[in-house]
Amino acid sequence: MALPLTPSRTGQPASDCRVLGLRERKKQRTRDSLVAAAHGLFLRQGYARTTVDEIAANVDVSQRTFFRYFANKEEVALAVLADAEDYFVECLRRRPAEETPLQxxxxxxxxxxxxxxxxxxxxxxxxxxxLELIDLIESTPMLLAAHLRRTIEQEGVVTAILAEREGLDPATDVRPRVLAAAFGAVIRVSHLSWTADTAAHAAGPDGMIAIIERHLDQLGPALAGPWRS
Incomplete structure (x- = not known):
């Protein structure tokens, strides 16, 4: 798997997949194959026209096996970004305490x-x-709705992490929730900007990072500065 810090996927912390047993490695390969097959089918023939049976058949597994890994078609479609979002959350948990929330x-x-x-x-x-999935989400109302639902859920997780880092009560101090929501909005706007920016598009991840950094620079000092008095 490309993103190593996703314990919810493998039950293992950090990136050392070598310690996984044979059964766990086989399960991970099956999951990866389902994600890759679904992604390819969605791009070739569209999300609506692709069925769970087709995805499973591409990996030579049963529909029952598919549902061991994913609750529905939406979940497998969003898996690439969901894994990236989970990785982001794990990174945030591990950042040095002396950094400001925005840093x-x-x-x-x-x-x-x-x-x-x-x-x-x-x-x-x-x-x-x-990046392909970002384009697909924006052009597929069902996926966009599912992605926005997940984004809201992740905002709650990020809010809790920020509040714990700073020793704040998010019920009475709105800054963790506001920053989580603002950050999520910046990331989505950055995705849209990347799609429309030919030069950034051609630069791939470096172009995306540059856009995200530029947009984050525009957040106000009330959110960007230190929170601890």
């Missing part, structure tokens, strides 16, 4: 894109697949 989030999103770029071709979670 920690910037470093985490940059690391996520860099790892995806470095591991391109080693699994279905590479940069090219992520």
């Amino acid at each position: 920690a989030m910037r470093a985490s999103i940059t690391q996520t894109w860099q790892v995806m770029s470095r591991d391109e071709g080693s699994g279905p979670g590479g940069v090219q697949a992520a």
